[in-house]
Amino acid sequence: MRRAAGWPKIGDLATSDVVVRLRTPEGRDEWLYCHSGVLAAGSKYFADRLSNDWPTCQILGSRYCVEVYCQELDLSSHVTVLRLLYAAEPCSRFGVRSSLGVLQAAVHLGCLQIAGACVDYLESAPWDEADEEEILRTIPCLGPQYERVLARLRPIDPAPVTSIFLSAFRHATSMLSVPELKSAAQEQLDYMLTEDDDAPLLLxxxxxxxxxxxxxxxxxxxxxxxxxxxxxxxxxxxxxxxxxxxxxxxxxxxxxxxxxxxxxxxxxxxxxxxxxxxxxxxxxxxxxxxxxxxxxxxxxxxxxxxxxxxxxxxxxxxxxxxxxxxxxxxxxxxxxxxxxxxxxxxxxDNGDAEAPKxxxxxxxxxxxxxxxxxxxxxxxxxxxxxxxxxxxxxxxxxxxxxxxxxxxxxxxxxxxxxxxxxxxxxxxxx
Known part of the structure; x- marks a missing residue:
């Protein structure tokens, strides 16, 4: 990722004035040499921790080593967020799963710009079924300001459903419809009316x-x-x-x-x-x-x-x-x-194996x-x-x-x- 103009480089020991120590319950540590100005500008969490109003700011060394506790699975996402604070723009295009991890870490650290970039990406990126399940587990826990990611998964209003149903039914019963469209219309209409684990889509x-x-x-x-x-x-x-x-x-x-x-x-x-x-x-x-x-x-x-x-x-x-x-x-x-x-x-046994049975x-x-x-x-x-x-x-x-x-x-x-x-x-x- 391209570093923002005028920002120092993360990990530069010569210019670093603060160390971020990422800690996990399993005892794993990750030390990153950072810069208080960069951290405070992009993260509310670090802005508060490095502020003179923080209760322990006068304790020797507390302003020079900030500890962040996170789960083992979230460690790499926290490292990514810290690196993104130094980037020219908060790029979040790491794939759906990785972006979800970065989003959670950004919310944890109060990095609103990075979190917003992650939400923009997730809202516009294609998902597979596993991605959808992960998104449903993650997004509702982060707060209502991030729930626009769920827009494509929300129940639809009855009027469009009825309109689609009628149009599809016309294709499903027409001799003039393209065979592929006709087959898809018949299959999906049957699915819309099927009462399985979920109620039918249309009554x-x-x-x-x-x-x-x-x-x-x-x-x-x-x-x-x-x-x-x-x-x-x-x-x-x-x-x-x-x-x-x-x-x-x-x-x-x-x-x-x-x-x-x-x-x-x-x-x-x-x-x-x-x-x-x-x-x-x-x-x-x-x-x-x-x-x-x-x-x-x-x-x-x-x-x-x-x-x-x-x-x-x-x-x-x-x-x-x-x-x-x-x-x-x-x-x-x-x-x-x-x-x-x-x-x-x-x-x-000698017949055509591909012939319809x-x-x-x-x-x-x-x-x-x-x-x-x-x-x-x-x-x-x-x-x-x-x-x-x-x-x-x-x-x-x-x-x-x-x-x-x-x-x-x-x-x-x-x-x-x-x-x-x-x-x-x-x-x-x-």
């Missing part, structure tokens, strides 16, 4: 205006999907591979939207739509014949059926029955295909099966009987396993007359 349960804008984005996604489904015959003849990718992208957006909308308790519009186009979706998937896309469709269907099963979206019995019939048939043919491809990937997500199939069973049990008895009859006659009765629904239906059917006998008595009285 929209009572914000009707924001919900209306989100509904507009979802409606745009639904309209694009409808348009795609209706144009499949033409697209198949023109660009078979291109329309496969477009369908996969649309279904992936649906899957992500289900995950986000369920957290916002806004699944109803998507559930009603998906149930209404279920047959068309299955027909489109059969035409495309892409197992990855079939899996994405299974994910969407599981989330939609879960919303119905949990009562988050209320549909008439006929709609529930139709949804069960479509997705039971889809699940009983898709799961064996996924298992077959998964085993093929495991056994193919089919993921056998057991939790997905369990969720889908559980939702189907729950919905079946909400249907009128005769509707249940039709579904169970078809299931028992199918060669794919292994999945989905409707045994639980079958057992409940048998019990309810057997005791129905006895349990509802009071109705006939009421009718007779009436």
């Amino acid at each position: 929209l349960h009572d914000d009707d205006i924001v919900k209306s804008q989100l509904n507009d984005c979802v409606t745009g996604l639904l309209n694009r999907f409808t348009g795609f489904i209706s144009s499949i015959p033409t697209k198949q003849k023109q660009t078979p591979s291109g329309h496969q990718q477009e369908l996969h992208s649309l279904v992936s957006d649906f899957s992500w939207a289900c995950q986000v909308l369920s957290k916002l308790e806004m699944m109803k519009c998507l559930v009603v739509y998906w149930v209404g186009v279920s047959s068309d979706v299955v027909e489109a998937i059969d035409a495309v014949d892409c197992l990855d896309t079939r899996l994405k469709v299974a994910e969407v269907s599981a989330k939609v059926l879960e919303a119905i099963a949990f009562g988050n979206a209320v549909l008439p019995a006929e709609k529930r029955r139709d949804a069960v019939n479509v997705w039971v048939a889809f699940a009983r043919t898709t799961k064996p295909l996924v298992e077959l491809q998964h085993h093929h990937d495991d056994d193919d 089919i993921n056998l997500d057991n939790e997905l199939w369990q969720s889908l099966e559980s939702a189907i069973v729950s919905i079946v049990l909400t249907l009128p008895s005769n509707m249940q009987a039709d579904i169970l009859s078809d299931w028992l006659q199918s060669k794919h009765a292994k999945y989905p396993d409707l045994t639980e629904a079958f057992e409940v239906w048998c019990y309810r059917s057997k005791v129905a007359r006895r349990r509802l006998s009071f109705l006939s008595q009421i009718n007779r009285v009436t």
Whole structure:
């Protein structure tokens, strides 16, 4: 560091008039030959210690040797601060961790100019996660005048969060967004709404205006999907591979939207739509014949059926029955295909190691099966009987396993007359 013009050199024994003795609890000493004028000009601590008003200033030698006590880990930072008092300007660009140490030592010694330079540097320097944790441990202990360093870590106002959320949601559901931006938007929106060790960054349960804008984005996604489904015959003849990718992208957006909308308790519009186009979706998937896309469709269907099963979206019995019939048939043919491809990937030792592998997500199939069973049990008895009859006659009765629904239906059917006998008595009285 460049020495200030006119200042003597630290450690110059010939011109030094005071010795600073840095001491630690472990017994380590560091002696520095300094100059009282330099120390008093840059440090309130030394200005007080070297003042005639200091209680021990008249004791022989007390003005010529000033002891400073510090921790072992802070010793080098105190040495740096003493050297900076001689510098032309209080340079603090030693990296985040070192600057924090220098800042603490500067505060200890009352070196306001050096402390200010450290704060300016820390406030503008890039941090990694470890730096942030160290800053959070250090800065609050130094006093409120240094807390501007924490500005980038403070909670943000609700208005910008809502604006960012809506803009990101538009990118996340748009076909025109750059793929990297779209992927980042979907990932970060999901993170913003996740309730982990911290509360979600955004709560929209009572914000009707924001919900209306989100509904507009979802409606745009639904309209694009409808348009795609209706144009499949033409697209198949023109660009078979291109329309496969477009369908996969649309279904992936649906899957992500289900995950986000369920957290916002806004699944109803998507559930009603998906149930209404279920047959068309299955027909489109059969035409495309892409197992990855079939899996994405299974994910969407599981989330939609879960919303119905949990009562988050209320549909008439006929709609529930139709949804069960479509997705039971889809699940009983898709799961064996996924298992077959998964085993093929495991056994193919000579295959391309970088080729994408089919993921056998057991939790997905369990969720889908559980939702189907729950919905079946909400249907009128005769509707249940039709579904169970078809299931028992199918060669794919292994999945989905409707045994639980079958057992409940048998019990309810057997005791129905006895349990509802009071109705006939009421009718007779009436």
